[in-house]
Amino acid sequence: MSGDILQRLSTLNLNIKHLNLLPHLPRLIPSSLPSPSPTVAASQVPTLFQEPYILSGYRPLKQDWRCYLLSLFQKHNESLNVWTHLLAGPVLLLRWWANVGALGYTLDASSLPLTLFLVSSLTYQFLSVTAHLLQSHSEHAHYFFFFMDYVGVAVYQYGCSLGHYFYASELGWRESYVGLMFLPGAAFFGWLSCAGCCFAKSRYRRPYPLQRKICQLIPTTLAYILDISPIVHRLFTISWTQEPSLHFHALQIASFLLSALFFSFPIPERFFPGLCDFVGHGHQIFHVFLSMCTVFQLEALFQDYARRRDTIVEVFGERQLWWACVSFPALFLCCTLTALLTMSHVSKQLQGKQGRDK
Numbered sequence: 001m002s003g004d005i006l007q008r009l010s011t012l013n014l015n016i017k018h019l020n021l022l023p024h025l026p027r028l029i030p031s032s033l034p035s036p037s038p039t040v041a042a043s044q045v046p047t048l049f050q051e052p053y054i055l056s057g058y059r060p061l062k063q064d065w066r067c068y069l070l071s072l073f074q075k076h077n078e079s080l081n082v083w084t085h086l087l088a089g090p091v092l093l094l095r096w097w098a099n100v101g102a103l104g105y106t107l108d109a110s111s112l113p114l115t116l117f118l119v120s121s122l123t124y125q126f127l128s129v130t131a132h133l134l135q136s137h138s139e140h141a142h143y144f145f146f147f148m149d150y151v152g153v154a155v156y157q158y159g160c161s162l163g164h165y166f167y168a169s170e171l172g173w174r175e176s177y178v179g180l181m182f183l184p185g186a187a188f189f190g191w192l193s194c195a196g197c198c199f200a201k202s203r204y205r206r207p208y209p210l211q212r213k214i215c216q217l218i219p220t221t222l223a224y225i226l227d228i229s230p231i232v233h234r235l236f237t238i239s240w241t242q243e244p245s246l247h248f249h250a251l252q253i254a255s256f257l258l259s260a261l262f263f264s265f266p267i268p269e270r271f272f273p274g275l276c277d278f279v280g281h282g283h284q285i286f287h288v289f290l291s292m293c294t295v296f297q298l299e300a301l302f303q304d305y306a307r308r309r310d311t312i313v314e315v316f317g318e319r320q321l322w323w324a325c326v327s328f329p330a331l332f333l334c335c336t337l338t339a340l341l342t343m344s345h346v347s348k349q350l351q352g353k354q355g356r357d358k
């Protein structure tokens with residue numbers, strides 16, 4: 001018994017000794033991890049990294065990779081680009097669990113498109129966070145992570161298309177030419193928007209010509225027009241009072257259009273150069289509206305799924321559901337290969353440039 005008490009006292013003594021070490025922990029952590037260098041002005045980074053009207057807050061290149069990871073807690077001009085999508089993921093998951101509790105969910109053929117929509121949303125958010133957090137390491141890293149960001153966008157577009165087609169489309173629209181060609185068309189335009197963005201980024205240098213925006217925006221816009229067509233058809237043909245999900249669909253379209261506006265034009269920083277470097281530039285606002293669009297989509301699709309889940313397999317057939325869902329990883333793979341191929345081309349260009357600079 002006394003031995004047991006002595007044992008406990010010595011353990012307690014040991015724990016108190018450990019507690020005494022706690023105030024020294026902050027000193028121990030910086031010694032084991034590198035700390036990110038202070039941010040610099042636009043003129044101190046290569047033109048590839050300079051954003052229009054953003055004059056300061058750039059992270060210096062060629063730091064240890066861990067500095068860019070730790071820059072999550074540093075104030076720089078990409079901080080809010082990272083945090084807006086980093087926080088959108090948990091919000092999406094919380095809304096997912098709330099809807100699972102309220103409306104019910106079973107993992108089977110009828111819920112596969114809904115699951116893939118969630119996977120695609122989390123994928124684009126994760127790849128966007130990675131791109132904005134790590135791209136400042138080098139020119140090579142900048143291209144690689146932004147090409148992967150474009151893969152995320154294409155995958156998300158296709159995830160939305162699956163959700164819109166299986167849960168939100170009307171029979172009349174599915175029997176139209178657009179409806180019949182919808183899924184292969186959505187996969188093709190998803191891939192094309194990834195390929196167009198990769199090509200434009202690898203081909204054009206700052207100051208960017210109009211052709212770059214055309215290469216990026218035309219395939220992305222065509223993909224969006226097709227992906228949203230079943231929703232637009234339903235918004236104009238079904239009474240909104242009958243189906244509450246239509247309010248969320250209207251909100252997802254409004255949020256997306258606002259996000260597209262802030263993606264396409266450098267506002268408000270164009271009118272206040274240097275004042276929006278850390279907070280309030282257009283890309284951050286684009287991220288916020290895109291995240292809102294995704295949350296509204298989730299709400300709408302969950303309601304549509306809950307209303308139609310008993311008839312989905314009967315209407316579409318289990319085989320079509322599985323085929324559509326097999327095409328999802330296939331598109332992911334095609335887009336990743338396209339990004340890697342473009343990256344190998346860019347790597348050769350960068351190596352040639354380094355050779356000339358020496």
Ligand SMILES: [Zn+2]
Nearest residue numbers: 081128283287
């Ligand atoms: Zn972004």
